[in-house]
Amino acid sequence: MRARSVELVLLILATFVTVVGFVTIGLVQAEAGDVNFDLRDDVTGFLLVVVGLLLGAHIMIRLFAPLADAMLFPCAALLNGLGYVMISRLDQGLADSQSAWTFMGVAAFCLVLLVLRDPRRLEPYRYTLAVVGVGLLLLPLVPGLGATINGARIWLRVGPFSIQPGEFAKVVLAAFLAGYLVDKRELLTLTGRRIGPLHVPHARHFGPLLLAWGVALMVMTAERDLGSSLLFFTLFVVMFYVATARAAYVFSGLVLFMAGAVLSWRMFSHVQRRVDIWLDPFADAKGSGFQIAEAAFALADGGLTGTGLGQGTPKKIPYAATDMIFAAFGEELGLLGASALLMTFMFFVAAGFRVATNARSPFEKLLAAGFTALIGFQAFIIIAGILRVLPLTGVTLPFVSYGGSSLISNYIILAVLMRISHNSTEQRAEELDEIERSGHSLNVSARARSDWKAVAR
Amino acid sequence: MNKPLKHVVAVLLGCFTILFVQLNRIQFYDADALIDNAANTRTIQRKFDVPRGLIVTADGVVAAESLDTPGGVFSRQRNYPQGNLYAHTVGYLSFNFGADGVERTYNDALIGATPGQELSGLTDLLDGEGNPIGNVVLNLDHELQQAAKAQLGERPGSVVALDPVTGAVKAMWSYPSFDPNRLAVNDGSVANEAWTELVEADGNPLRPRAYREIDFPGSTFKVITASAALERGIATMTQPEFEPAAEYVAPLTERPLTNFGGGTCGGNLTELLVVSCNTGFGKLAAELIGPGALSSEAEDFGFNQVPPLDLPDPAASRFPTDYGSLVAGPSEEIPAGVYEDTPLLAQAGIGQYDVQATPLQMALVAAAVSNGGRVPTAHVVDRIEDSVTLEVIDDVGPGAWRQAVDQDTAGQVAQAMVQVVERGSGRAAAVPGVVVGAKTGTAQLGTDPPRSHAWLIAFAGRPDGPPELAVAVLVEGQEGLDQTGGGAAAPIARALFERYFQ
Numbered sequence: 001m002r003a004r005s006v007e008l009v010l011l012i013l014a015t016f017v018t019v020v021g022f023v024t025i026g027l028v029q030a031e032a033g034d035v036n037f038d039l040r041d042d043v044t045g046f047l048l049v050v051v052g053l054l055l056g057a058h059i060m061i062r063l064f065a066p067l068a069d070a071m072l073f074p075c076a077a078l079l080n081g082l083g084y085v086m087i088s089r090l091d092q093g094l095a096d097s098q099s100a101w102t103f104m105g106v107a108a109f110c111l112v113l114l115v116l117r118d119p120r121r122l123e124p125y126r127y128t129l130a131v132v133g134v135g136l137l138l139l140p141l142v143p144g145l146g147a148t149i150n151g152a153r154i155w156l157r158v159g160p161f162s163i164q165p166g167e168f169a170k171v172v173l174a175a176f177l178a179g180y181l182v183d184k185r186e187l188l189t190l191t192g193r194r195i196g197p198l199h200v201p202h203a204r205h206f207g208p209l210l211l212a213w214g215v216a217l218m219v220m221t222a223e224r225d226l227g228s229s230l231l232f233f234t235l236f237v238v239m240f241y242v243a244t245a246r247a248a249y250v251f252s253g254l255v256l257f258m259a260g261a262v263l264s265w266r267m268f269s270h271v272q273r274r275v276d277i278w279l280d281p282f283a284d285a286k287g288s289g290f291q292i293a294e295a296a297f298a299l300a301d302g303g304l305t306g307t308g309l310g311q312g313t314p315k316k317i318p319y320a321a322t323d324m325i326f327a328a329f330g331e332e333l334g335l336l337g338a339s340a341l342l343m344t345f346m347f348f349v350a351a352g353f354r355v356a357t358n359a360r361s362p363f364e365k366l367l368a369a370g371f372t373a374l375i376g377f378q379a380f381i382i383i384a385g386i387l388r389v390l391p392l393t394g395v396t397l398p399f400v401s402y403g404g405s406s407l408i409s410n411y412i413i414l415a416v417l418m419r420i421s422h423n424s425t426e427q428r429a430e431e432l433d434e435i436e437r438s439g440h441s442l443n444v445s446a447r448a449r450s451d452w453k454a455v456a457r
Numbered sequence: 458m459n460k461p462l463k464h465v466v467a468v469l470l471g472c473f474t475i476l477f478v479q480l481n482r483i484q485f486y487d488a489d490a491l492i493d494n495a496a497n498t499r500t501i502q503r504k505f506d507v508p509r510g511l512i513v514t515a516d517g518v519v520a521a522e523s524l525d526t527p528g529g530v531f532s533r534q535r536n537y538p539q540g541n542l543y544a545h546t547v548g549y550l551s552f553n554f555g556a557d558g559v560e561r562t563y564n565d566a567l568i569g570a571t572p573g574q575e576l577s578g579l580t581d582l583l584d585g586e587g588n589p590i591g592n593v594v595l596n597l598d599h600e601l602q603q604a605a606k607a608q609l610g611e612r613p614g615s616v617v618a619l620d621p622v623t624g625a626v627k628a629m630w631s632y633p634s635f636d637p638n639r640l641a642v643n644d645g646s647v648a649n650e651a652w653t654e655l656v657e658a659d660g661n662p663l664r665p666r667a668y669r670e671i672d673f674p675g676s677t678f679k680v681i682t683a684s685a686a687l688e689r690g691i692a693t694m695t696q697p698e699f700e701p702a703a704e705y706v707a708p709l710t711e712r713p714l715t716n717f718g719g720g721t722c723g724g725n726l727t728e729l730l731v732v733s734c735n736t737g738f739g740k741l742a743a744e745l746i747g748p749g750a751l752s753s754e755a756e757d758f759g760f761n762q763v764p765p766l767d768l769p770d771p772a773a774s775r776f777p778t779d780y781g782s783l784v785a786g787p788s789e790e791i792p793a794g795v796y797e798d799t800p801l802l803a804q805a806g807i808g809q810y811d812v813q814a815t816p817l818q819m820a821l822v823a824a825a826v827s828n829g830g831r832v833p834t835a836h837v838v839d840r841i842e843d844s845v846t847l848e849v850i851d852d853v854g855p856g857a858w859r860q861a862v863d864q865d866t867a868g869q870v871a872q873a874m875v876q877v878v879e880r881g882s883g884r885a886a887a888v889p890g891v892v893v894g895a896k897t898g899t900a901q902l903g904t905d906p907p908r909s910h911a912w913l914i915a916f917a918g919r920p921d922g923p924p925e926l927a928v929a930v931l932v933e934g935q936e937g938l939d940q941t942g943g944g945a946a947a948p949i950a951r952a953l954f955e956r957y958f959q
Contacts, residue, residue: 241464245461293494298499300483335484342473342480350470353462369465383476389475
């Protein structure tokens with residue numbers, strides 16, 4: 001249970017950082033006369049909510065996944081908390097909805113911990129998952145149901161809410177891929193023919209995969225959701241590589257990607273525009289390049305230490321609360337704060353892949369790797385877009401950006417990772433116990449023992 | 458599957474390293490260039506959004522101040538409590554449309570960015586005070602400015618009053634004017650709407666007519682023609698005597714020059730000035746003074762040059778200098794010294810043809826005549842004060858622009874102008890107990906129905922004292938023949954003098 005104590009300390013730190021941010025913004029805005037901010041009442045209220053949420057989730061973890069990794073949840077809590085603080089600084093209306101989404105996210109997290117005791121139970125349902133995933137992707141294209149917001153038809157209007165089913169589709173499709181690849185990976189690696197350095201598997205085994213991937217990509221392209229297309233493609237390549245350990249797949253994946261990229265660049269004017277803006281956003285800084293130019297200006301204003309929370313002008317950045325929120329952090333918290341955010345993502349990703357490495361079954365291993373890659377690459381794709389490393393494609397910054405579907409699906413991912421982590425630690429503990437009980441302790445090397453101790457802590 | 462996993466981790470961490478490097482580039486190495494990028498409105502906004510001093514009149518009335526705007530795009534907004542009264546001198550400060558007037562010319566002093574203020578800020582760095590922002594103290598007198606506005610009423614035109622010795626501008630009003638608060642609002646769309654409306658409005662209220670618009674000065678120009686003759690010994694105040702005439706036909710033309718109202722006039726230079734005799738001045742300019750001398754005299758008074766003024770973009774007044782080449786002579790029809798365009802020179806000599814002047818320039822003419830021929834440097838600002846300590850940071854002070862004529866000539870012309878008020882066309886400008894000299898002008902615009910610019914240039918002082926106020930009044934384009942300089946403009950000047958000397 002040592003892991004839980006570490007987690008608790010980290011959670012207290014995350015709470016502290018979040019509340020300090022909240023107080024800073026409240027004081028700055030109150031000084032400017034924007035809002036009434038009562039230091040005692042408002043802070044007490046906020047503190048109670050944050051502590052209540054995190055403590056509730058922490059108790060659930062202690063009850064249902066006590067042996068899970070200690071880093072994952074505090075990282076998510078910090079990202080979510082800082083994100084909320086920045087959103088409240090940008091747009092109080094969005095912040096109010098975001099707090100509701102956070103409640104639902106944490107609730108979903110607890111629910112998954114409670115219900116999905118053994119993720120391996122998902123494995124047989126892989127084809128169901130594929131159908132559900134593609135179905136979720138297709139939903140926004142259904143007339144009457146779907147809605148186009150900011151040029152992308154990826155929304156569902158349900159009453160007063162807008163939902164992005166694609167966010168959930170990514171999770172479901174990652175689970176499908178994990179199940180499928182575990183089932184077929186030997187066939188994929190061992191059968192088929194060699195063509196030069198390339199190993200081409202049998203179409204019978206490869207086909208369904210390509211089909212699912214193709215459908216997903218086509219749907220995403222039809223919905224003009226370039227960011228998700230890129231993310232899904234990356235996910236596909238990563239999971240394929242982890243499952244088969246064949247670099248040739250990565251290579252052919254890259255070739256496929258290049259071909260797809262060039263093709264869509266030729267075919268779609270909106271893709272060409274993105275690329276032009278990427279190459280020189282300042283050529284039309286007041287027009288098409290506005291978003292990226294404003295982000296760069298915001299980051300430049302931030303400099304090393306930032307303008308201070310509440311003291312910059314991040315509202316000038318288009319979509320500052322959603323896609324571009326990283327630039328808002330760069331402005332107000334500076335290079336130091338933005339780097340801290342990058343570090344938090346790196347910690348999360350490292351912890352996620354550690355879960356995958358230690359997972360007890362191939363399915364769980366692949367699932368953990370896929371989920372971690374989803375979070376990691378999604379963060380990379382949007383930050384790289386803001387920083388002009390890649391063309392800007394709109395995806396949310398996991399846990400940080402405003403957006404209910406994204407937040408809830410990320411909390412689901414988190415819960416599954418925690419569950420896999422707990423299960424693997426538990427199993428190794430049982431194995432160790434069994435070995436010791438049966439007296440065959442001689443068979444267990446000292447190395448394995450110390451390994452186990454490190455994990456159990 | 459753990460080995461490929463490690464590769465994926467390595468790739469992803471590599472990706473994040475790239476982000477970290479690029480983040481350093483943008484936020485650290487390229488930051489200065491990005492901040493200076495022309496498209497960076499943050500920089501413009503930051504420059505705009507700084508504390509700014511007051512602008513107050515000589516008698517302490519606030520003409521411009523900054524009000525805090527909590528929660529707005531900018532932390533403060535410029536406020537002009539006097540509405541349109543100082544729109545053409547104090548100007549405006551607008552995020553969308555920049556600045557005009559004193560807000561523009563004294564911007565650095567107002568935000569504490571003059572070299573002197575920055576140096577002082579540097580020495581104060583230890584006590585953490587930063588650059589002292591400056592309050593601008595105007596020469597303008599609130600009461601005189603209000604009087605000018607009230608007197609002109611809703612007639613397009615200008616009133617300029619300045620100290621003939623120091624050049625301090627005491628009043629400068631043009632109608633139509635505008636409320637600068639409408640452009641200073643932080644809401645860009647509201648400011649835009651106001652701007653469009655003002656640009657399209659009749660009479661271009663945004664333009665400060667007093668120093669940016671040139672018009673026919675009419676007979677007020679005769680002061681310069683008389684000076685040219687006296688300065689060069691072509692005439693004295695008593696000699697020669699011009700034959701009384703109802704019209705003057707210049708050489709090389711058949712079109713006669715007539716007197717105002719079709720009258721007959723003549724006599725010596727004093728008489729010509731007193732009754733504003735067109736025929737006499739036409740002949741004086743065309744046949745006795747000549748193009749070279751008249752042009753150089755006009756330029757000595759400041760024509761064809763941009764006058765020094767601490768307001769943006771003052772217009773140069775205009776006197777045409779090219780009258781063609783000398784026509785062979787003398788003969789029976791053509792006297793000696795006639796040029797191809799001598800008929801136009803006759804018109805220029807009475808302030809017509811293509812002679813055009815700003816009211817400011819004509820006020821400077823009156824000032825020079827009353828002040829021994831010295832044209833002062835006009836300035837609307839008296840001094841800059843530290844906004845906290847009220848110590849004087851910078852003193853604009855008196856200045857002389859140029860010597861137009863010698864003291865003797867100036868004195869003689871001034872004497873004649875006093876007679877214009879005592880017994881001539883400028884009687885309506887007389888103020889009991891005050892020495893007032895003036896010259897009227899009625900520049901007919903040749904329109905139907907007849908419209909004319911009514912001018913008066915004048916100076917005033919206490920008996921045996923220095924001149925204290927020089928004035929130019931222009932009432933533009935008034936319909937009807939009774940709208941003369943003496944009838945429409947002189948009473949405005951008198952009201953200013955009365956207010957000043959009361």
